[in-house]
Amino acid sequence: MIRTYDVFVSFRGEDTRNNFTSFLFHDLSRNGIVAFKDDTHLHKGESIAPELLQAIEGSRLFVVVFSKNYASSTWCLRELAHICNCIQTSQRCVLPIFYDVDPSDVRKQSGCYEKAFVEHEERFREDKEKMEEVQTWRESLTRVANLSGWDIQNKPQYAEIEEIIQKIKNILGHKFSCLPKDNLVGMESRVETLSRILCLELANDVRVVGISGMGGIGKTTLAHSLYERISEQYNFCCFIDVSKIYQASGTIGVQKQLLSQCLKEKNLEIFNASEGTCLAWERLHHARALIVLDNVDQDRQLNMFTGNREALLRECLGGGSRIIIISRDKHILRKYGVDDVYQVQPLNHEDATQLFYKYAFKGNHIMSGYEELTYDILSHVQGHPLAIQVLGSSLFDRSISQWRSALVRFKENKSDNIIGFLRLGFDELDNLEKEIFLDIACFFNNEKEEHVMEILTFREFHPEYGLQVLVEKSLITIEDGDIRMHDLLIDLGRCIAREKSPKEPIKWSRLWDYQDLLKVMSDKMESVINHEVIAVEDFLMEFYETAIRADALSKMSKLKFLKLDFLNFCGNLDHLSNELGYLIWFEYPFKHLPPSFQPNNLIHLSLRKSNMKQVWKDKKPLPNLRHLDLAHSKNLIQIPDLGEAPNLRLLDLNGCKKLRQLHPSVGLLTKLTLLNLEKCKSLTKTPHFRENQILETLNLRGCRQLKEINTSIGLLQKLTFLDLNGCGNLISLPNSILCLSSLEYLNLSGCQKLFNIQFLHEARDEEQMKKLCIGESPICSHSTSSIMKRWFKSPLHLLHSRAHKGLVSCLLPSSPTLGCMRELHLNFCNLVQIPDAIGNLHLLESLCLRGNNFATLPSLKKLWKLYYLNLQDCRQLKYLPELPSRTDLSSERYQLPEYLDLLKYKEAGLNIYGCPELVELEHCTSMAFSWTRQILEVYHLFTAHYMAIPPISSIIRGSEIPSWFKNDHEGIGSLITVDESPLMQKDNNCIGLACCVVFGPPSGIMAPPKTESVHRFRAEIPLFLGEDQVTEDHLWLFYYALPQSLLTCWDADFKLEIEITNIGSWTFEVKKYGYCWLYEKHLEVSNLIMMGIQNL
Structure with missing residues (x-):
C-alpha cells in the first residue's frame, strides 16, 4: 500500500478548527510534514467517506484531538474506530491530545462524554448492529485515552505544539513524505539512494558506508544534504573535513574536532594520539551517533583515531549508528572495511541539461540556434556538475560563433582528468585574469574582497574588472564581502602554478606550503630566485621546531608579497627584496630590518609582536606606505623617521611598552587618520x-x-575620537580642546590627577559631542550640570559619573540641553531621591542608576524612547517605576534614520539585579518581561532595514521559569542546547529566540569547560560585579533577533548551542533554562494570550 500522508489528525471541527488544530496544521506544514486535513464536504451522510478511509489507511501516524464535543460526533468516533483497526494490523502510532477535557472523562466516558453516549444509545437502541458499533466506540476511546499523550488544558498552546511536532518528527524519522528541498539539481534521487545503502531503518547494527567519486562530482554536497535531514535522530553528530584539519593540526587535531563535535564540549585536551583513541572509546561507547568524515585522502587519516584497529569505531558505537566516509580514493574505503560504497555518478542527461540551462541561459529553456551546440557540449562534460557550472557560466551571453570556438578548444584539451575540463575556464582568461585566478587559488581564498583588491592592484592586475570576470565564469564567488573558490579550482590553480617544474619549488613564482618553503630555504642557491609571492600561515605545529635559514630570503630579489606567521628562523637576514609591497611577518625575530632594504614600494608593513628595537636607523623614502603596524613589539624603543611617508593612514603602536617618545615626523603626517598608542x-x-x-x-x-x-x-579639526582612559599621571588638558569642533567621543575616566578642567566650563558653539566619560576622575566633583550646559548643544549621548558621593538633585535643572539628553549614567552617586524632572527627558534612550540609595523612582511612562534601564545594586529599591507602554514604544514618533542610529552597538532591556528590598516580585517580573517583549516588537519593525539588532534582555530576582517557555530543562554546566529545526527548515517567519535562564551561586564543584564547537553561540550575562559574587538565584530573559541571512546560510553541521558566559571573575551556575522560538504571529496582539506573555 502506498502511504500518501505522514499524519492523519482526527478532531471535532467546531471545537478546534479555528484555534488549536489550525496552529497544529500550520506547524506541521512548516516542518515539511504532510498531514491530511479533511474538508467539511466529506462529512455527509451516515457512512464515513471513502476518501477519509483511504487517508487513514495511507497515513503513517495518527493524532487525535479530544475536545468536549468530540464524542457527540459519530464521524469522529468512526474515524477513531478505523484508526484503532489500522494500528492493530500495522506498527503505527497514535498520539492523543486532550484539548479541553479531562483524560479520565475520555477514558471512562464520564462527564460530557457520558452525556454524548447516552444520546447515542438512545438513538440506536432499536438497532443491535449500531449498538455494537457504539460499544466499539467506547473501547476505542478507552484504548486511545490510555496511551501517552498531552493534557493541554490551561497550558500555553504554542509550547505544547512545539513539543508535539518534535515528537512526530522523532517518530517519522527521515522518511517524511515531503523531504526538505535543497534546490539542488538531481539531489533528491541521490539522497534516497544513499539512505537505502545506509539502511537507516535498522536500529541495532552499526553501518559504515563510503562515498566516492571524482573531484567536484558532489560527494560533500550529497552528504550534507542527507546530514541535514537525519542528524536530529542521533544523540551524537559530527561532520568534519578530515584532510583540512589534518593538514592544519595533525592527528590530534582531527581526534579533537571529532570528539568536540560529538560531545559538544570545548577546551577538550588531547596530548597524544593514543590518548585520543582511548577517549573516543570511553566517551562514545554505546552511543547512537552519526559521523561524517569528509575529504579523506590518506590511509593514516583513518588509522589515527582507530589506533590501527579498523573496527574500533564500529565496535565502540551503539546500535543504529552510521559512519559515512568521503574519499576520492575507493582503495582507502575498501581498506578500511566499509559495508558499502556509494559511487556518486555524473548527472543524468535530464539533470545535466537542467543544470546547464541554469548557468548558460539563466533559466529553464534553451535559446533558439544553440540546440546542437548544447547537445555537443553536454556529451563532452558527461554530467560533471562543477564542469557544467563553470563551462555554462563561461558561455553565458556569448554568440554562437564564440560557443563553436570554445567547443573546439574544449575538445582539443579533453582529458580523462576532470582538471582538464575545468582548465578550459582558466584557459579562456586573459593573462591578467589568469594571474588573479592563481593568486586567489594559492593565497587569497576566503579573504576580504577589499583587501585582495588592494594587493592585486599593487601587482598591477587591474582587479576590479578581473574579479568580475572570474565571478561571471563561476571560478569564484563573492559572498558577504569574502572571495571564495571551490576546492577543486584551488587544486587546479596550484597545479598550474607548479606544472612547469612540479618537483622544484625553487622555480615557482608562488609559495604557499610550509614544506615547499622549507625545501627552498634549505637548498644551496647560487642564483636569484623568481618567487614573487610567499604566504605561509597554516602548517603542522610539529614542524615548528625545525629552524628555517633566513638568509635564503636575501636571494629573492623579485619578491613582492611576503607573509609569514609563527615560523622558526635561524641565521641572519642581510637583504630583503626592494620590490616588496607587503611585508607581514608575525613575531619577526630580528632586532631591525636589513639596512640595505629600500622600502620605496612598501604599502603595508606589519611586524606585530616583533623582537625589534628599531625598524631601521636611517631615514628611508616611504612614498607608498599606508599601513604601519608594530603593535606589541615589547622591545621597541623608537620608531623611524616618517617624514617621507606622506601617504601613511594608520600607525598602530599598541602595547609597545618601552617606547618613550614618537618621532616628531608623526606630527607631519597629513593623511594619517588613526594613531593607536594604547598601553604605551x-x-x-x-x-x-x-x-x-x-x-x-x-x-x-x-x-x-x-x-x-x-x-x-586643538589643530586636529577632524578628530572625532580621543581616549585618555587610565592616563593616571595626566595633570592637565589644554584649553585648545575647545577648538575640536568634530570631537564626538572623549574618555577621561581614570585620570586621577586631572584637576585642571577649566576647559569643561567654557562655552562651546559646536554640536558634535556625543559621549563624555569622566568616571573615577576629580571632574566628578565639579558641577556636572554646568559642564553639560556648555558642552552639549545637541542631543547628549552619555554623561558617565561614578564614585562621587556629592551629586544632588540639581543635576536635572530645566535646561534645553538636558531636554535633548539621550543617555544618562549616574552610577554610584549616593542618590537618595531622583527628581520628577527625569520624566521630562523625552529623548532619553538609556538610563543607568546603578548603586544608588533611592527607594522609589518617578514615573518613566513619558520616556517613549527609553530602551534600557539599569537599576543594578539599588539595594533600597522597593518599587519599579511606571514604564513606557507598548503603544508608546511602537509610536509613529520613531523615525527610521534616528532609530537605526539608536540600534547600533547598544544593549536593551531591564537590569534589576541586586535589589533585595523589591516587593511584589511577581508583578515586577511580569513588568520586566512584558516591557522587554515590547522592545522586541519595536525592534522587529526595523529588521527589514537594519539587521544588526543588539541583544535584548532583562534580569530580576527569581528561580522559576515562566510557563510559556519550553522548560523542564535542568542546567548542565553553562551550556544550553536548542532545537534548531526552524533554522534547518529555513522558515522565514521565524524572527528570533527567547531564552530564560535561572542562574545563581555555584552549588558545588563547577563542571569543566565544554569544548567549543565551530558553530556555537555565546550569550554573556550583562552583569558587572567586580569582585562580588552571586548570592541568590536570578532570572535572565534574553531575546536574539534572527537575521534572515542566517536562515539562508544555515547548514547541516551547524549546531545551535548557547554557552552562557559572564563578564569578570564572578562565578555562577545555570540551575534551569527554557526557550521558545518566536515567529511573526507571536508579536500580533491576538496571539499574545496564546504565548502566555500578557499574564506572566
Missing part, C-alpha cells in the same frame, strides 16, 4: 601636530606616564 606605558608626551592633519582617532588609553597633551591637539 613609557610614553611621556604626544607629538606636535599641524593644522592640515586629518587625524580622526587618537587612542592614548593606558599611557600611564603621560603627563601632558601638546596644545597643538
